[in-house]
Amino acid sequence: MVAWISLPRFVAVCCVSLAVCFPVAAAPLDIMVEDAAEPFSKADGTGYANDVVRAAFAAVGVEVKLNVVPYSRCKALVLEGATSACFNMAWDPAFEGKVKFADEPLYRALGVYFQNKAQPLKVHSESELAAPLKVGIVKDYEYADTAMQTLKRGVAFIPSRTEQISLRRLAAGQLDAALVISNDLQGSQYWAESAGVARQVNVAFPSTHTLVFIGFSLRHPQGMWALEQFNQGYKLIRNNGTVQQLRAKWSSPAK
Structure with a gap:
């Protein structure tokens, strides 16, 4: 005897079979x-x-x-x-x-300290940075241990949204220095040029490398x-x- 099934049930069975044979692609x-x-x-x-x-x-x-x-x-x-x-x-x-x-x-990154050409830093290395200096950083970035040690010597980290904003604040005289993350694909000067302050600021000295x-x-x-x-x-x-x-x-x- 021939067994008949309704059309809706037949379609449902076919759909299930196709789903098994051809699984839906995983979401990105x-x-x-x-x-x-x-x-x-x-x-x-x-x-x-x-x-x-x-x-x-x-x-x-x-x-x-x-x-x-x-x-x-x-x-x-x-x-x-x-x-x-x-x-x-x-x-x-x-x-x-x-x-x-x-x-x-x-990649590997290198922190560098920028200074205002008109008001250059009076120190020549990261190990000399101390109170009451104000250093611009990017909010929530991770910095090398050597940079974090400056906080124990009274340096104040002033966060900004981007490297460019930090450098503009430095050029405007609102900061003593800006700690910028440089790299070997662009070089340190890229950020100053991107911020439009290459004539007002320059690199004072490096921090240390970090791995990203x-x-x-x-x-x-x-x-x-x-x-x-x-x-x-x-x-x-x-x-x-x-x-x-x-x-x-x-x-x-x-x-």
Whole structure:
């Protein structure tokens, strides 16, 4: 005897079968990225670090969506476990048990102190900085231990939204110095030119190097899986020359 089923039931059975045979594509992995760290992560979502992160995940077949936000928000969300990852981060003891960095850094950064040419600093090294000096920094950035030691000597850190704002405040005489994160793709003078104050300020002396990473949340359900995928992907793009190609792209004077 032939068994008949209704058309709606037949359609439902077919849909279930197709869903089993052809699974729905996974949603892109949401990652937070800061918006004011040129040339690594720019406000328009482009940058060397952005390219590296996308390429690393693409190498292992993971699609990512980069959400561009101020660094303070990026940092807060990954610490809360509200996002799987954030970059560009340097280590801070506050991350212990909350954030785990990738195996390899995205890049190396160097802090440099700018001074006002009309009111130059009377000291010649970071180790001499002390009260009552006011030094401009970027809100919620992590700085090298040597820079943080100046706080114990009475230096006041004055936060701003971006490096450019900090340098403009220095040029206006509101600060004694500005601690700016430099890098080997642009050089130190880039920020002063970007801020439009290259004639009013110059580099006084360096701080020390820091390594900058993508950090993954230990609290987010996808955090550790995303970390594993990134580590695998980064090794692939480092070994096949992609990382060097991206460095060359963003080292170009045109950038």
